Amino acid sequence: MTAAKPDCAFWRGKRVLITGHSGFKGAWLTLWLSRMGAKITGISLPPNTAPNLFELADIAVLCNSHFCDIRDAAVLADRIRIAEPEVVFHLAAQPLVRASYRAPLETFSVNIMGTANVLDALRGSPVQVAMMITTDKVYRNNERPWPYREDDALGGHDPYSASKAACEIVLDSYHKAFFVEQGVAVASARAGNVIGGGDWSEDRLIPDAVRAWQASKVLHIRRPDAVRPWQHVLEPLAGYLVLAQQLWDHAELAGAYNFGPPTHEAVSVREVIELAQAAYGNGEVQHSDSSEGPHEAGRLVLEIAKAKQLLGVQPRMPLTEAVQRTMAWYKAQCGGADVRRLCEEDIAAYEAAL
Template sequence: MLETFSNKSILITGNTGFKGSWLTAWLLHHGAKVIGLSKDIPSHPSHFEAANMGDRITHIWGNIENLATCQELIQQYQPDFIFHLAAQPLVRQSYREPHTTFTTNVVGTLNILEALRLSNHPCTAILITSDKCYDNLEQVWGYRETDRLGGKDPYSGSKGAAELVIRSYTASYFSSGDSPVKVAVGRAGNVIGGGDWACDRIVPDTIKAWSSDQPVLIRNPHATRPWQHVLEPLSGYLTLAAKLANNSLLNGETFNFGPSAEQNYTVANLLNSMQQHWTNAAWTDCSNPESLYEAGLLKLCCDKALHYLGWKPILTFKETVALTTQWYQAYYSDSREVWQVTQEQIACYETYAQERQAVWTISCASPATS
């Protein structure tokens, strides 16, 4: 499957971010020619800078909120694949900056689609939204791709709105069997892994504190999340892109990429597991009943990805935590280069996937409309 991307021109928006930098590293690992578009480095430190990725790709500084930037870039490079990851990805920041959140997440997505419409060259585009695009009713079963979109906070609302834009553009411009542009949507939830230093996220906050021998303060230790390593949904995006490029029946479809149902754990479970890999680690419950709304339970049903893509998550919760914590240990105390550690973990993940036969034969049936 990964040989699909060898020597292909691939545009990644948001390539300096957490997911974007790992996707960049993985595609470079398989000989892709990566073009990155981002407006800034979203955190300091950053995985992108620590691994010197700017020297390994064609990097363009620009803002997806600017249609001319998107149009000129896509017209100039005419990428074989696009992975649209650029976003304002933080719930708490969305409360502080709702206009920026909606503009980035909705208008930015609109601009990529419009640039594709105007270019109209052969291209497979995977547009990434979020599990928070669903209207979260705190239900105990996983959300399916056909469930209602919604969102109580600005971030969730922006992702639901982006999905409506994608749906209308796909139906209006890219739905015919001979369309050179193929589009699909990937939805994933909370991801963890080395190289994430974003604000208001549990693992970066924890590692920052522990690397300074300080306890981390936790505002909602009982919240349950479907924790998964960053390489898990990225493997889903790559699988979807490879399959979509050769199967027009997947055009316009949406897919969930989450951990298996039994891997929902609380924040406290996550921290206690991380403690086993870090000396002198401690955390303190500082729950505040007046905190801004955040979903307490949200998980995905990934049966559709399994049936039509042959995709399934492969890492256990313990493996996810171990890979994550070990990456940060290498960064703070190991003499190995960040690029080397990143490539080693990608190779490790691929070995797990091969051993566990993660990618099965694709079904040729048409997916149900989502």
């Protein structure tokens, strides 16, 4: 199958709803869709970090932006009714594993009931494609050496992973009970560990490194040998866009899809931070082999054959380039570069390579 890519002609004029548009991935997605001419409505909570990409890139001017808690079903339904979306990307979530240990009830409430509220609000709407973004952590992780496929058992040790696995069950129920009859194509997208400029979330490797090194402090690594499917943010976003395009005319492709790097590029935290050090040019690191703290998976690798074979989605950016581009973004931003321009340059370079 010919490699697929986001199609400007498809997105031009499309009414698109993005929940979580104030977050890291949501802001990048809003920027990309705006460049392609989509008519975007964004629904999310205000950004919870300072700095944040949403404000620095002035994402609000690119869309009809609303701050709304997706747990407020009535307000959410009203916003969605007014937006009349044709395509929905649901990214709004409590997205952090360690935060989910501190606030499990909030994590379950936001991720499970918030998702159910979004799905329920779409019943009877003009939506044609609903893309629900979950995570690579939905799988019951047995620390096995081979990659997880879309039909493997769901599970979750930590509250975040469990909540996202539950979202998959809620999504499957709404799809079968309501959306098949309504003619809506529904899919879940499970992406690996995402890096890229503009992420300042807590307890994430690259943001933690940037904060430490910009302050001339030592970066402390908890689990240097943990293996993850690292990828630049534009890689899964390209996959989401292509999947939505395909679903528009081929509802039979609905279902779950993994998006990640080639299997051999799922590497350890230690290897990624060594690449980041080299790209940044300086910065001290102290590794710890301690298993203290809440449980986190030691190895997680995704099988991406389904997305390749059915959608034509191919990983484009090698890990070395992904890390180099990410660190160059942070260095330029710290030096006073225009953040919107930095993002647009990365998107333009990625599009040119497709």
